[in-house]
Amino acid sequence: MAYTTIEDPALIKKAFEMKQSGMYVSDIAKLLSEESGKRITQMALWRLFTNDEKTRRQGQIKPDGEKAVPKPVCPKCGEIMVRVSFRGDKSQGRAYIPVGWMCPSSTCDYIAKDFIEIEDTEE
Numbered sequence: 161m162a163y164t165t166i167e168d169p170a171l172i173k174k175a176f177e178m179k180q181s182g183m184y185v186s187d188i189a190k191l192l193s194e195e196s197g198k199r200i201t202q203m204a205l206w207r208l209f210t211n212d213e214k215t216r217r218q219g220q221i222k223p224d225g226e227k228a229v230p231k232p233v234c235p236k237c238g239e240i241m242v243r244v245s246f247r248g249d250k251s252q253g254r255a256y257i258p259v260g261w262m263c264p265s266s267t268c269d270y271i272a273k274d275f276i277e278i279e280d281t282e283e
């Protein structure tokens with residue numbers, strides 16, 4: 161029976177230490193399973209890391225007073241993704257145009273572009 165949640169505090173601590181050292185969740189799952197003799201699934205780790213992020217992000221308020229939308233988590237390494245935008249050209253008023261999310265980890269190349277609803281521009 162696979163573990164869907166990790167409850168052992170020693171394992172949780174180890175999992176976070178490994179994550180902080182930049183290890184991939186798949187590697188952490190493998191190592192922890194070997195060490196503990198239990199089957200630690202990647203899903204269990206994701207759940208653990210995601211819950212932690214949720215708690216950390218609770219009550220975050222953006223400068224404009226809006227409540228922050230929870231940031232997505234990198235599916236490759238579990239890092240909190242950062243927003244990516246580019247500076248628009250003159251016709252776009254040189255505004256920052258959001259493109260999507262990318263993983264800030266230097267060992268990870270994950271980028272997720274926003275889904276764009278294409279507006280009907282014909283008149």
Ligand SMILES: [Zn+2]
Pocket residue numbers: 234235236237238239263264265268269270
């Ligand atoms: Zn990543």
